[in-house]
Amino acid sequence: MAIVVEHEKRKREILAKAMELFCRDGYEDVTFKKIADACGITRTTLYIYFRSKHEVFNFSIKQLTSDLEVNFLKIIKDPAITAEACLRRITSEAIDACVSNKSLFEILVPYLNGLYKAGENVYDRVKRRTIRITHLLSMIIIRGQKNGEFRKFSVKAANDLLFGLIVESIFKMAVLHDIEVSAVKASLNLAIDGLLAKRPEN
Structure with a gap:
């Protein structure tokens, strides 16, 4: 149960950082790598939570x-x-x-x-x-x-x-x-x- 809670918490943190980027740079100029960098994680780690920036935005x-x-x-x-x-x-x-x-x-x-x-x-x-x-x-x-x-x-x-x-x-x-x-x-x-x-x- 604790793992699920931690996973959801991390997901929300990623979404918050991604939204900051989208608001600052606009949807088109944000890349999956930019989101990963802003969150202090690798793209591989980001793929555990989301498959693309499109999915991040939709979520x-x-x-x-x-x-x-x-x-x-x-x-x-x-x-x-x-x-x-x-x-x-x-x-x-x-x-x-x-x-x-x-x-x-x-x-x-x-x-x-x-x-x-x-x-x-x-x-x-x-x-x-x-x-x-x-x-x-x-x-x-x-x-x-x-x-x-x-x-x-x-x-x-x-x-x-x-x-x-x-x-x-x-x-x-x-x-x-x-x-x-x-x-x-x-x-x-x-x-x-x-x-x-x-x-x-x-």
Whole structure:
């Protein structure tokens, strides 16, 4: 068990160093050897953890989405939190996570553009990485509809709206280098307001 823990710890250390390089030099200029050198290990040792710089970068994305999923599941599984509060909290924390990982998204945009030019299906790649998060959003919306907190509407449309606002904030941050966190959160809360069932007047 200790070996597994040490292996995961080393993996995270490599990812952290690699991300520093990607952010400083850009994805294209980072080599597998540069990553190994920055970590103070040989390329042979680095191959134990990753097969290529492409895999290192992909694992960074996977780690971010996995961490978000774990955090979101904790919120969703708390029976004391209403569907409305859950949705507001998760969308807010998603924006905070985007801001915290701003450098990663700045690299991700040209990286995905490079894949597109190489003939890769970028949409499917992104969808694979985000499908579980969008599924969690759908779970909350369905729960809110079942308990009467949310109106009856297309779950997919609501999911697309909320997720679209999050993606827009990533675009503004990574491409335009500008994001007003409070404004994005206000837009998300306004969208959630529109999902709420009409409450009886006192």
